[in-house]
Amino acid sequence: MSTPRLSADRESCIGAGMCAMTAPDVFDQDPDDGLVLLLHTEPPAAHLAAARMAVGVCPSGAITFHAPEPDHA
Numbered sequence: 681m682s683t684p685r686l687s688a689d690r691e692s693c694i695g696a697g698m699c700a701m702t703a704p705d706v707f708d709q710d711p712d713d714g715l716v717l718l719l720h721t722e723p724p725a726a727h728l729a730a731a732r733m734a735v736g737v738c739p740s741g742a743i744t745f746h747a748p749e750p751d752h753a
């Protein structure tokens with residue numbers, strides 16, 4: 681089965697750090713500018729729930745989950 685893919689838009693990120701606090705195994709903050717750093721574009725299953733929660737708490741909508749590509753029919 682395919683894994684949903686995450687993307688983080690550093691242009692939209694305001695460095696609030698909610699994602700890194702909510703899902704520290706998936707997101708970090710850049711030590712230089714405080715903007716989001718994506719640690720996994722395809723989060724391991726164990727971190728999917730936290731990653732989804734982080735998408736919900738991000739105040740700027742900078743992180744997005746993309747539906748997995750459908751498996752070959």
Ligand code: SF4
Pocket residue numbers: 688692693694695696697698699700707709714715716737738739740741742743
């Ligand atoms: S929660 Fe959103 S705005 Fe805050 S650091 Fe993460 S991506 Fe950026």
